[in-house]
Amino acid sequence: MLHATPSAAQKRAAFRAGLNSGTLQRFPGAFSPLTAQLIERHRFDGVYISGAVLSADLGLPDIGLTTLTEVAGRSQQIARVTALPALVDADTGFGEPMNAARTVALLEDAGVAGMHLEDQVNPKRCGHLDGKDVVDRETAVRRISAAVAARRDPDFVIAARTDARAVHGMTEAIDRAKAYADAGADLLFPEAMSGAADFEKLRAAVDIPILANMTEFGKSELLDAPTLESLGVNVVIYPVTLLRLAxxxxxxxxxxxxxxxxxxxxxxxxxxxxxxxxxxxxxxxxxxxxxxxxxxx
Known part of the structure; x- marks a missing residue:
């Protein structure tokens, strides 16, 4: 009633335990606090807060128009009502590395369990659209390093998303994944992977957990949970599914x-x-x- 019983720290610890469990963690996208409660009722492992969904809910395209205040506010509303850990899309960190550091602080205060930063240029665009571009590897590493340095709760998960697969190919995506892991990222989010073979290559190259984005009508083959688990994927998100259905x-x-x-x-x-x-x-x-x-x- 009024708010979920577990504290933010307890939900972050649960997310960490899930990442280390060897089982696939399923995070449907919640487009409102009410849908987060429904996700919990159906016994999923967590909720995902999608930047694309938040943009659409505000009547905006997913091209970096939402603000940190809007994302933190909606994240707090959703995290408050569910006992499940919430992972939030923090786009490119809303600016330079210092902005990424402040993003960590505000999202920690919002009560979420983790966030992901991407290596697209600013303003970003949907990862499944053509014409996107990525910053150089050094700039992307600085974003991740700033986020890792800024967190206060060591259980707060910093995920690194790379859009390099669609821009420069799988080899560059793997090289970036390794660099982001070395910078302290806890979880890798390779965007717009084409299918199972891409996940196999990434799993063989890095040791930290991997996230799969199973979004509809995009560039990725829709793989089911048993297949993803067999590929060594640790988290799967269904970011826009509930919004599309609704x-x-x-x-x-x-x-x-x-x-x-x-x-x-x-x-x-x-x-x-x-x-x-x-x-x-x-x-x-x-x-x-x-x-x-x-x-x-």
Missing amino acids: MHAAENGLRTISAEGGQRSLLDRMQHRRDLYELLDYSSYNTFDTNIFDFRV
Whole structure:
């Protein structure tokens, strides 16, 4: 009620333990605090906070227009309501290495379990679009080093994302992954990998955990969880899946209301009021209110 029981430190420790468990950690993307609660109810291992989803929710394309304040604010809202660890997309760190360091501080304060920084140029773009570019390796390493130096909680996970696969090829992506691991990154996020063979090559080259991005309609083959686990992948994110499902359902619903003049035929496709109230734990709020404030003067 009001907030999740585990502390931020406990959730970070859980994320670390999951990375070291040898089992694949599944992190669906939460586009709101309510969807984070639903992810927890379905027994996933964590929630992912996508920069692309946050941009879309604000009516913006994913080209680096969101601010650190907006990302930290939404991250805090989501982390507050779930016992699961949250991993957040911090884009390029919102500026120079000093900005990346401040990003770590604010996201730690927001209560998330970790964040990832990417090596794209500023302003960035969606990792599955053509025309993106990456900064030189030295600049990218400085971003990671600044983030690692700035964290206060040693369990806060710093993930390094590289977009080099689509720009310069797999060899450069592997070389960057090694450099980012040497700079102190805890987790590697190789963006826009083409398929299983790419993950096999990366797994053979680096020792630290690897994240797979299974986003729809992009450049990557959609691999299932058993396949990813067999490849040695440690975390899989489904960043935009729930937003795509929700927006598709909303669009179809609006089309039906417009055509039929009402929503009666849509009732069997809606979450019932009682199910929403159960997810929100209305009964606990009522019990608390009655026990604390039920008195006479």
